Amino acid sequence: MADVTPLLDDVAANCAERMSTLADESLAALVPTIYQAAAYSICRQAVGSWSVRATKDQGFRVRTYDKTIAFNKSFERQLRCVIDGLRGSSVPELITTLSKLPSGDGPLIGAFFTFFAAHELLHVEQGLGSDQYKDADFYMPAVMEADYVTDISGLAVCLAADIPHLASLSRREKALLLIAIHLFSMHSFVGANEAVTGHTFNRLVIWYLHFARVQSVDGDPDFSRPSFARSWVVMFPKLVSDRDGEVTSFLLEERSDAPLAATSDIVLAYHRDNGLFRLHRAVLTDAGRSRRICEAVIEARFDDVRADLEELLIDNPSLTDSTSRGGGELGQILSDLQSALGGLRQAVAGQDADKFENIFDDVRISAARLPGAVSRAVDHPDEAAPALAEIRDCLEGIEDALGATTQWGAVRKQIRRLYLPIDTIAAL
Structure with missing residues (x-):
């Protein structure tokens, strides 16, 4: 791979080994039954001699016909966004987790790459691979549902996978690290001065909430439960409408002065662990908390989102x-x-x-x-x-x-x- 930086060099040098981890058929026996089909799908795509190469094209492409992942140089910025975001967090569990990893960027790059690859490989058989993603902007609700399936299935597979240098972590620590990586990865696809689309905003909020749910209890998270396995809807109905194409600071300021006609600060629709689908309306004690959460999400202020979600979890323990x-x-x-x-x-x-x-x-x-x-x-x-x-x-x-x-x-x-x-x- 010519003309690469150290971060991308690591991605290229270790690509084959990391993909072989996902090609291991035994993974399917290690994940909950609900994710076994996804594990087999990832395995089918990961088999073979994969490599990474540089490209001048925009974004990335995962090409199954010649087993090649093509990245442009902007991918280094995204990798750095993930690594710096993790190391800049003051969330105690993340600090402890990072302290248990070997020195250097390698462990974080490996965890990021494995999660990224599992997600993209599963998209192939969903019909949303990087070569199939043509007119997806015209059917985003379907894409959002597919993305949630790949997110949660990829997480389950990566928790079972033997990712190098993560062996020292407990399953809970590994889950928190992977979810945080996923959040910073989503943020990395949005440029510093770009608006966050409504769909990206919703996806981020869901995974911030899942991070908070896992962090809020001491036990080993069970991602086969309906409250994880099935997609959520999380809305801030006074501030953000489902018709808003973008979520910006200007929009939030405008809506704070003239809120939409809703009585709830946050509305969540999700499957409880007994399978019952629940629509939950929450009114927060601090009138400004909803806006702070929304602003922190679009500005990628990880710790601030987590801090302001605490009241929701304390007052609604069934969410955890x-x-x-x-x-x-x-x-x-x-x-x-x-x-x-x-x-x-x-x-x-x-x-x-x-x-x-x-x-x-x-x-x-x-x-x-x-x-x-x-x-x-x-x-x-x-x-x-x-x-x-x-x-x-x-x-x-x-x-x-x-x-x-x-x-x-x-x-x-x-x-x-x-x-x-x-x-x-x-x-x-």
Whole structure:
């Protein structure tokens, strides 16, 4: 590969070895069943003697007919964007993860290249390979869905793959590193002064949320769960419309002054881990948080996005790994109940009786299911204790808030009825 820089030289010199990792058929047995077809597809394309060459063409091309990946020199800028972004982050888990890697850029280039190659090879049989991507701008919703499948499938395959120099990482650390690489890689395709398309913005937000979800719990992430395996929709309906072709700082400033006619700050549509599809509307305590998240996304301020997503995860624990709170049925009910109680707390704070009534039914049903779920969780029934204590504290906090609103006497009675199923559990 003539006239290359050290970063691109590393890509070229190690291409064959990294592609052979993806060509290993045994990977399919190591990934969850839902990703096995994708693993076989990647393997079929990765077989053979692959090489990298420089090109003057724009972008990159993955050519399966002669097993060649063609990059132009701008790819070095993208690689540097990924590496510098990772090393510039102050997220503690990323700092710890990077400290466990051998010195030099090689481990990060290897992780980036393997994820990139898995993604592009899977696109080939999807009909979206670099030689097939012709008029895709005319059917972007289909492309977005395909991209999510390649994103999550590529992640699952790379977690199972033997990527050189990442052996010292736990599976959770490897997942966080790969998701962060994916985020910085997406940012690298947008020039410093370019607007972010609406589709790219949505894809970035989804993966920032997944990074936060994995980081928020200590356990080993299970990417076969519906809440990962199936695509999400994440929207900021006061600030960004699905009709906006681009998301810019000017647009966000304009919408902050004159928001769209929506009552929710963030709306998420996703499959819960029990398979139920949920449309979740969130109202944040800080009126400026939505704009800060959106601006940080389009400006590639990784740490700032992560910081401002924290309130969403704290107030809506069902968005994270529900198995960390007792697992299975019990964990799901506890998470559902805590999320609904967060909505009740916001309704009380805003003295919104209609919103309170709409949410209360979900709270009542989840609370009524608790005793049976605890009795069936025969292996770990006491794992519910911390969550139940949090729920009782939340109920008491709502009662205290209602004390200043005497017109809500009937509501106060409804809240007090919720203590019955929690007290019933103590007798089990």
